[in-house]
Amino acid sequence: MSTVTEVLEAARLRISEDAEPNRFLDLLERGRMPEERLTWLAGELYHLVSSDRRSFALLASRFPSPPAGDLYLAMAEGEGEALGLLGDFAAALGLTERDLQAYEPRPLAQxxxxxxxxxxxxxxxxxxxxxxxxxxRQSAGTYTRVADALLGRYGFEEKALGHFRYFADTPQPLLDEATATLAAGLAGGDDPAAAVRCARTVHALENAFWSCLAHGVDTG
Incomplete structure (x- = not known):
C-alpha cells in the first residue's frame, strides 16, 4: 500500500513535469490585461465557484463519515463564503449579481x-x-499574485480583493483534514494512481482556466 507521503510526492512530481507559464498572470502583472478580461474573470469565477460548491456538497453526501465528510462539507461552505466575497470584486467592476448570472461562460474555462x-x-x-x-501551494501563489496585481496595477481597493485573498490562504486545519481523508482512503483500498491522475488533471485544467482568460490578448 502506498503511503500519504509517497502519493503526495508522486502527484507533485507529475504536476511539476506539466508546469507551464501563466500568461494571464504575466499580462496582469505587467498591467496589460484589458479591463474587459477582468469582467470575464468575475463571470467565469462566479460560474466556477457556484459549481464547485455543489460538487463539494455532493462529495460530503457521498462520503459523510469523518474525516472525508468534514473535509468536503467545510470545502462546500468555503466556496459559499468565497462566492459572497466575489460580489465585492464584481461590484468594483460595476457588475451586479444579475450580471454575473447572465454572463455566458467560455466552455474551456469551465x-x-x-x-x-x-x-x-x-x-x-x-x-x-x-x-x-x-x-x-501553486494555487495559493496564483491567487496572491492576482490580488497583488489588481491592487498595484489596476487600483482596486483591498476590500474588492477578498475573494482572491481567501483562496490564497488555505487554513491548516483544512489541509490536516485532507491529509487524514487521503490516508483513510488509501487504507480503505482507494487507487493511488487514480488519485495522482486526478491531482494532475485538476492542475492542468486550472491552468487552462487562466489560459482562456488570456487568449488573444496582445503580448507586445
Missing part, C-alpha cells in the same frame, strides 16, 4: 469545474483530497 463534477460523482473519497494537497 473545464475544471466540469471535471470536478465528474470526480464528485464517480471518484473516490481521497481523489480531491490529494488534488487539494498537491496543488495548494
Amino acid at each position: 473545464a475544471y469545474p466540469a471535471y470536478l463534477v465528474r470526480s464528485a460523482l464517480f471518484g473516490t473519497g481521497s481523489d480531491i483530497a490529494l488534488a487539494l494537497l498537491a496543488n495548494v
